[in-house]
Structures are given as C-alpha cells and as structure tokens.
Amino acid sequence: MADHLEVAQLYVDGKFVDGRAPAFAVEDPATAEEFAHCPAASPDQFDEAVAAARRSFDAGVWASVPVPERVKVLAAMADELDGMRDDLLRTVVRETGTPVRIAGLMQVDMALEQARQLPALLATLPEWEHNELPLEAHIAGPTGRDVLTSVRRYEPCGVVAAITPYNFPLQPAVWKVFAALAAGCSVILRPSPLTPLSVLAFGVAADRAGLPPGVLAVVPEPGAEGAELLTSDPRVDCVSFTGSTAVGRRIAAQAAPTVKRLVLELGGKSVQLYLPDAVRNVAAGVGTVFASHAGQACSAQSRVLVPADALDAAVEQACAVARAMPVGDPQDPATVVGPLISAAQHDRVTGLVDDAVRAGARLAAGGRRPAHLPRGHYLEPTVLVVDDNANPIAQQEAFGPVVSIHGYRDLDEAVAIANDSQYGLSGGVYSADVRAGLDVARRIRSGTVLVNRPSANAYTPMGGIKQSGIGRERGVAGLREYQEIQHLVLGPLDSAG
Structure with a gap:
C-alpha cells in the first residue's frame, strides 16, 4: 500500500496533463527527507488554465446550470473525495x-x-430578493398607479483564483473551491508548494464527478510565479487567499490594478483571556494550542491573559502541560505534537523565541529541539512569560508550539491588551459566568470570539478584521463572497422616464 496519494498529472481544462515545468520534491517534515515529487505547472500552463476558466465561465457551461443540478455534481465530487479518504489521511500526515x-x-x-455542507447551504439561499424599499418607492408614473419592482439578484462573480496554505491543505481548499463552484464560478486552484499532494485529489474528484471542462483547474508549482500571474491577470475576477499577512499585502497590491474582488484570510495573534473564575482551565487551553498542528493554525490562541495574582499558578499549569505533551513521529498514535513544516519555519520560530527572551520575556518551558528527535523539524512546546505587550512574542505570529502568558490588573486592561495588536482574526474568553464572558467578548476587536468553546463548521463564518484579512470563508457570508449583486428594476414601459 502506498503511503501517500499518487497523482502524477495536473488537471487543466477537463484533462489530466503532464506538468511542463520540472517536478518538485515534497519533504516529510518529520524526517526532513524527500518522499515524493509533485508535477509542476509552467507559466504557460497557468495561462491555459486561466483561459479555460474564462472561456467556461463566459460560455455559461457551469454558471448557467441551475443550483440544484450544480449541488448534485458537487455532492458526487464530495463522494469521490470521501472514497479517497484513507489515501488523503496518509498523504496529509506525510x-x-x-x-x-x-x-x-x-x-x-x-x-x-x-x-457536502457548503453547496447544500447555498441551495437554501434565495437567488433573488426584493429590496427593502418603503411602500411609496414602489409607486411611479404620472398617475401614481404604476408599480415598480426592485430586486437584487445574486450571480457568480466569475473566475476565481484559489490559493491555499500549507498548514491545512484540504480545509481551505474545500471552503474556496466548493463555495465558489456552488455559486457558479470557475476556479483555478493553486496549492501550497509545501503540501500540494493531497490537493491533487480535487482534480481526480472533479473529473470523475463530471464537472464540465474548464470549470476547475489544479495547478501546483514550486515557487510563486504562477500565483503572481493569477493575482494580476485581468481575466481573473476574484482572488481567494489564505496565508500570511505579508503575502496577503503583496497579493492585494498585485490585484489592485484590475480591481479584483479579494477574500484574504491572513495572520492572527489570538488571545485566550481567562476571567478570575476560569484560571483552572489554562492547562486545557494551552494544550489545545500545542495539539493544533504544533501551533501551526492561524486561529491558535497563543496569547494567554490571566489575572496578575493568578499568573504564577497559570504558568505552572502551562509548563506542566508543555512538558507532558508527547512530541514525536506523526505516524505514532501516541504523538500529540508533530514537527514544524520546514527547516526555515523551525529557524523562524526559534529565532522569535530568542528575540522574545532578549526583549525581557522569561522562558518557562521548552524552546529547544527535543533531545530524542535529532532529525525532523521539531520544537518542544514552549511557554514564555511576558510583562510587556510590546514584546515580539506578544505581537508577532509564531505559527509554532509557543504561547506567551501575560498578567492583567483588571478587565479593562485585559481588553486593552487583547486589542493591542495589528491582528483581529480570532480569540477566546473563558469564564464560569457565560454572561460575563460574553460582555468581555463583545469588547474584543476580532472576526471571531469564542466564549468557553470552539464552533467551526460549514455554517459559521471565518475571517478577520484589521490586518487579519478581508472577507469571510464558510457560512452564508463566505458563500456570498463568490457572488455579485445585480440590481434589477422592472416597471411598465409607459412609466419610463
């Protein structure tokens, strides 16, 4: 049995084709060894993918298909992915x-x-709605007896470039591809070069499900040349990107000359804010960060805020869970914390930890490579104690198994610390008094604030404010990102003018 999904070709214009650029290596971060090669699209193949998407959209081969029929095809595509579930799991782990x-x-x-859920949700939404006009605005004409009808119609926004991240290669791809396809768009999917293999399954599923040619392309590449073509090409109407804020800024600049629609889910520096009655739960919250793909999650609540008089107890809890977390081989069912994605990311995270200590943070646990793991990109779960929110570890996204703990005097200071960030993606407030937690959550400037527990599914929106992004993924709001609003006014001919 193969230990990963083996798809040796790109998917462009309804056909599997060889990549015309050299195949590139994919590394297993647990061993730092290459274990597979991925086919690569050349710049001209990106151009061909865009041309096919533009042609398919303008011809209406998918956009004009009624929503119920589109949903059936997407359900078949989901079935095909589900049939590859075990291969996908092995591939993602590797x-x-x-x-x-x-x-x-x-x-x-x-x-x-x-x-399955995203297309089904779109099928429940109205394709048009009456505008909320006052009664007198519906009356027109010299006699005042002609009736105008003013409606807004939702139509697909066009050709979508979907650029996905390395940390969760499948979930953001589903949010973008299935939402945009359900809306009637044509999509070019460009996965992260670090984790491209599992995403190749989307082409296989689309082909088997009978998606019309040109409606979906899957085009991996080892660099960024193709992605830059997608973000600047005037034939692309929308760019949907998940990744760092730095790259998001570049994409926004590249898309600006053609005024593309943007959906940008970018960086985060989320808080887990504990009210005095919930400090006993710090260990569980910190453990969740470490266990969430070694902290490589944009919504990881890596800033822990606790009452100042409970700081020592909170640090003790965090250190205990950091030292108890099994770190090791991702293939081992006992492992909870795996490696970072690459040597470069390992160096970046450890460098940030060093910068934090130089700026006055106290290293309470971790910060080093585990002694029993001489190869691979591993870092011990790390706890830093800070007393200044200007410390680099309190301001910069680590994207690793690192938390900082900061004491606050009162809730006003806690909220001020939480909001003192360029980011606003997610966060959490913890309290035995749910109403008190809600009161604090409403004061935090963030796209999502969880009170005591997470809830992330196809029906809930995900997205940020400030430099955490533009637009939303998932939910009704995420589906509408891939639609334009057309205003239609209907009235009798003799009332015109």
Whole structure:
C-alpha cells in the first residue's frame, strides 16, 4: 500500500496533463527527507488554465446550470473525495507532519463533511430578493398607479483564483473551491508548494464527478510565479487567499490594478483571556494550542491573559502541560505534537523565541529541539512569560508550539491588551459566568470570539478584521463572497422616464 496519494498529472481544462515545468520534491517534515515529487505547472500552463476558466465561465457551461443540478455534481465530487479518504489521511500526515491521531478529524474528516455542507447551504439561499424599499418607492408614473419592482439578484462573480496554505491543505481548499463552484464560478486552484499532494485529489474528484471542462483547474508549482500571474491577470475576477499577512499585502497590491474582488484570510495573534473564575482551565487551553498542528493554525490562541495574582499558578499549569505533551513521529498514535513544516519555519520560530527572551520575556518551558528527535523539524512546546505587550512574542505570529502568558490588573486592561495588536482574526474568553464572558467578548476587536468553546463548521463564518484579512470563508457570508449583486428594476414601459 502506498503511503501517500499518487497523482502524477495536473488537471487543466477537463484533462489530466503532464506538468511542463520540472517536478518538485515534497519533504516529510518529520524526517526532513524527500518522499515524493509533485508535477509542476509552467507559466504557460497557468495561462491555459486561466483561459479555460474564462472561456467556461463566459460560455455559461457551469454558471448557467441551475443550483440544484450544480449541488448534485458537487455532492458526487464530495463522494469521490470521501472514497479517497484513507489515501488523503496518509498523504496529509506525510506532507504536513500532523499527528495521525489528530489528522483524521482536523485535516480530513472536517474537510469532507464541509464539502457536502457548503453547496447544500447555498441551495437554501434565495437567488433573488426584493429590496427593502418603503411602500411609496414602489409607486411611479404620472398617475401614481404604476408599480415598480426592485430586486437584487445574486450571480457568480466569475473566475476565481484559489490559493491555499500549507498548514491545512484540504480545509481551505474545500471552503474556496466548493463555495465558489456552488455559486457558479470557475476556479483555478493553486496549492501550497509545501503540501500540494493531497490537493491533487480535487482534480481526480472533479473529473470523475463530471464537472464540465474548464470549470476547475489544479495547478501546483514550486515557487510563486504562477500565483503572481493569477493575482494580476485581468481575466481573473476574484482572488481567494489564505496565508500570511505579508503575502496577503503583496497579493492585494498585485490585484489592485484590475480591481479584483479579494477574500484574504491572513495572520492572527489570538488571545485566550481567562476571567478570575476560569484560571483552572489554562492547562486545557494551552494544550489545545500545542495539539493544533504544533501551533501551526492561524486561529491558535497563543496569547494567554490571566489575572496578575493568578499568573504564577497559570504558568505552572502551562509548563506542566508543555512538558507532558508527547512530541514525536506523526505516524505514532501516541504523538500529540508533530514537527514544524520546514527547516526555515523551525529557524523562524526559534529565532522569535530568542528575540522574545532578549526583549525581557522569561522562558518557562521548552524552546529547544527535543533531545530524542535529532532529525525532523521539531520544537518542544514552549511557554514564555511576558510583562510587556510590546514584546515580539506578544505581537508577532509564531505559527509554532509557543504561547506567551501575560498578567492583567483588571478587565479593562485585559481588553486593552487583547486589542493591542495589528491582528483581529480570532480569540477566546473563558469564564464560569457565560454572561460575563460574553460582555468581555463583545469588547474584543476580532472576526471571531469564542466564549468557553470552539464552533467551526460549514455554517459559521471565518475571517478577520484589521490586518487579519478581508472577507469571510464558510457560512452564508463566505458563500456570498463568490457572488455579485445585480440590481434589477422592472416597471411598465409607459412609466419610463
């Protein structure tokens, strides 16, 4: 049995084709060894993918298909992905380093479930709605007896470039591809070069499900040349990107000359804010960060805020869970914390930890390579104690198994610390008094604030404010991102003018 999905070709204009650029290596972050090669699209193949998407959209081969029929095709595509579930799981574990005990749920099963839910949700939405005009605005003409009808119609926004991240290769791909396809768009999917293999399954599923030619392309590449073509090409109407804020800024600049629609889900530096009655739960919250793909999650609540008089107890809890977390081989069912994605990411995270200590943070646990793991990109779960929110670890996204703990005097200061960030993607407030937690959550400037527990599924929107992004993924709001609003006014001819 192969230990990963083996798809040797790109998917462009309804056909499997050889990549015309050299295939590139994919590394197993647990061993730092190459384990597979991925076919690569050349710049001219990106151009061909865009041309096919533009042609398919303008011809209406998919956009004009009634929503119920589109949903049936997408359900068949989801069935095909579900049939590859075991291969997808093995592939994701190898290419991301997510421990197998976690990858089944977080990486694969949630994605497969949402591939069904998103199109089904779109099918429940109205394709047109009356505008909310006052009664007198519906009356027109010299006699005042002619009736105008003013409606807004939702239509697909056009050709969508979907650019997905390395940390969760399947979930964001599902959010973008299945939402945009359900809306009637044509899509070019460009996966992260670090984790491209599992995403190749989308071409296989689309082909088997009978998606019309040109409606979906899957075009991996080792660099960024093709992605830059997608973000600047005037034939592309929308760019949907998940990744760092730095890259998001570049994409926005590249898309600006053609004024593309943008959906950008970018960086985060989320808080987990504990009210005094909930400090006993710090260990569980910190453990969740470490267990969430070694902290490589944009919504990881890596800033822990606790009452100042409970700081020592909170640090003790965090250190205990950091030292108890099994770190090791992702293939081992006992492992909870796997490796970082690459040597470069390992160096970046450890460099940030060093910068934090130089700026006055106290290293309370971790910060080093585990002694029993001489190869692979591993880092011990790390706890830093800070007393200044200007410290680099309190301001910069680590994207690793690192938390900082900061004491606050009162809730006003806690909210001020939480909001003192360029980011606003997610966060959490914890309290035995749910109403008190809600009161604090409403004061935090963030796209999502969880009170005591998470809730992330196809029906809930995901997205940020400030430099955490533009637009939303998932939910009704995420589906509408791939639609334009057309205003239609209907009235009798003799009332015109």
